[in-house]
Amino acid sequence: MDAWETLVATALVGTGRQTPTAPSGEAAVTALVDQLDWHQPEQALLGAAGAIALHRQIGQFPLQPDWPIVEPCTLDDLPVVKTAIARHLDTAMNTYPEVLPELLSLIAQAGQRLPERQLPRLLQMGQQTSALRPYVAAVGGQRGQWLAAQQTDWSYARVGGAHGFSLDSPQCQDLWANGRRSERILLLQRWREAAPAAARAALEAVWTTEFAKNREAFINGLETNLTMADEPFLEAALSDRAKGVRQATANLLAKLPESRLGQRMAERVQLLVQLKGKGKRLTIEVTLPAACEPAWEHDGVNTKARSDQGQRGWWLEQILAATPLDIWGDPIAAIRALTGHPWQAILSSGWEVAALYQQRTDWAAAFLDTLESQILDDALIGQLLALLPLPQQKQWLQARLPSRPNEEDVIRWLLLVVRSSQPWDLAFSKRVLKQLTVAAKNSSRQAIGLAYETRNLRLTLHPDLAPAVAIALEDVTNDANSPRHWESSLLDLLKYLSFRHEMYRAFPASE
Numbered sequence: 001m002d003a004w005e006t007l008v009a010t011a012l013v014g015t016g017r018q019t020p021t022a023p024s025g026e027a028a029v030t031a032l033v034d035q036l037d038w039h040q041p042e043q044a045l046l047g048a049a050g051a052i053a054l055h056r057q058i059g060q061f062p063l064q065p066d067w068p069i070v071e072p073c074t075l076d077d078l079p080v081v082k083t084a085i086a087r088h089l090d091t092a093m094n095t096y097p098e099v100l101p102e103l104l105s106l107i108a109q110a111g112q113r114l115p116e117r118q119l120p121r122l123l124q125m126g127q128q129t130s131a132l133r134p135y136v137a138a139v140g141g142q143r144g145q146w147l148a149a150q151q152t153d154w155s156y157a158r159v160g161g162a163h164g165f166s167l168d169s170p171q172c173q174d175l176w177a178n179g180r181r182s183e184r185i186l187l188l189q190r191w192r193e194a195a196p197a198a199a200r201a202a203l204e205a206v207w208t209t210e211f212a213k214n215r216e217a218f219i220n221g222l223e224t225n226l227t228m229a230d231e232p233f234l235e236a237a238l239s240d241r242a243k244g245v246r247q248a249t250a251n252l253l254a255k256l257p258e259s260r261l262g263q264r265m266a267e268r269v270q271l272l273v274q275l276k277g278k279g280k281r282l283t284i285e286v287t288l289p290a291a292c293e294p295a296w297e298h299d300g301v302n303t304k305a306r307s308d309q310g311q312r313g314w315w316l317e318q319i320l321a322a323t324p325l326d327i328w329g330d331p332i333a334a335i336r337a338l339t340g341h342p343w344q345a346i347l348s349s350g351w352e353v354a355a356l357y358q359q360r361t362d363w364a365a366a367f368l369d370t371l372e373s374q375i376l377d378d379a380l381i382g383q384l385l386a387l388l389p390l391p392q393q394k395q396w397l398q399a400r401l402p403s404r405p406n407e408e409d410v411i412r413w414l415l416l417v418v419r420s421s422q423p424w425d426l427a428f429s430k431r432v433l434k435q436l437t438v439a440a441k442n443s444s445r446q447a448i449g450l451a452y453e454t455r456n457l458r459l460t461l462h463p464d465l466a467p468a469v470a471i472a473l474e475d476v477t478n479d480a481n482s483p484r485h486w487e488s489s490l491l492d493l494l495k496y497l498s499f500r501h502e503m504y505r506a507f508p509a510s511e
Helices: 003-013 027-035 040-057 085-095 097-109 116-128 130-139 142-152 152-160 169-176 179-195 195-210 212-221 228-237 243-253 258-268 296-300 313-319 330-338 344-358 361-369 378-387 388-401 409-418 427-440 445-459 463-476 484-503
Strands: 273-276 283-286
Touching: 003 040, 027 040, 027 097, 085 097, 085 116, 085 484, 097 116, 097 130, 097 296, 097 445, 116 130, 116 142, 116 152, 130 142, 130 152, 130 179, 142 152, 152 179, 152 273, 179 195, 179 212, 195 228, 195 296, 212 243, 228 243, 228 258, 258 313, 283 344, 313 344, 330 344, 330 361, 330 463, 344 361, 344 378, 361 378, 361 388, 361 427, 378 388, 378 409, 388 409, 388 427, 409 427, 427 445, 427 463, 427 484, 445 484, 463 484
Parallel strands: none
Antiparallel strands: 273 283
């Protein structure tokens, strides 16, 4: 019986029936309890119990778990951002998270990295928002990659921001062979940016062993630096057993007008759509397909129509979208021939998608100049507008700038600017603000909807516009006829532009 059990037994019997004596045990405890006055048994018993209990709590050897040894992080060769930039990062994370991609891009361009204290939170934000991951990974530095190796949810950042991956790189081999899907997708994107052929070769080597979801994600990753060199692999992937993979592959091949799929679509469409005549006498004859042939399905034509149109028209629209636009000749003449055509909706939709697939600036400009008033989808107008070089976009928008403060024209023009989602210079931003001020003094339902849409301008208007926005806000606030909801919209715009203005000032290039 050890010392503790002896004391407990004595306490249970009672000191009146059994006289306690100093327990023996380890030398340190024995030396301590021997100093107690055992002529006062109750006090000595309690004192000994306290001493032994305390000794049992602290007098133990620590556990020796079999934890793996973690290699220390490699020292970073990139400089950490300045204190002012780190403060802006804190503010962006807490208040302006939409600005983070822009701010992280500026850090990457400056050749700097994130401070260690901010890495965990930014890595977690990237884990929650996939669109943010490439930006975080690009500026995490060695510490960011080291942390990502310790935390599974942050593994996307193991890819890092460096280019020049090769099949011989141990890091690349490990990530590609053992990484999670998210980091392998990001790796494939980086690979395609640096060495498209090597990335495709790595994908081909593992293609047959990948799950369908992986194959679909990797196929979409080939869009980066997509060329005809990828066509043989994509043509073979058209026969994949997974429908999602086949559809993703067909969409990529539609972006390669010279592909075999494009040529097959051209042969099909020429039996259904014929352009006759020239110039202003050009006419279009359309024959809707009688059935969707199995070969069409193989090339990505979806047999099930959308709810707002018939099947036959839907089949033709998809074939048009994947057909090389060059077979139609002059885009302006072809689009003009659409006006009033019985099948205008189908033909224009197919050609518009084809213009987006094939990145055809000439067709985008022709649509915007000829049929812009008939395109009901503002998002589509924004996509077509985005195909144009930025100076041409500005020129197109400025040509449609309302000459008089007509409410309907002002709102439509501002919506076009919002949909284009491009970064504007200061001069053009001032024109936008002038029209916003006109709209802010209107109480119509359209103007109320536009007030919400202005949220998209927070990241596209030039940050140096902030002082002018402050003046406009004061003007609108003092106008008793201005709807109150515009005050909050302009105030929100002012906050974002002011923050972005201070953010740019923190970088040497903008000082």
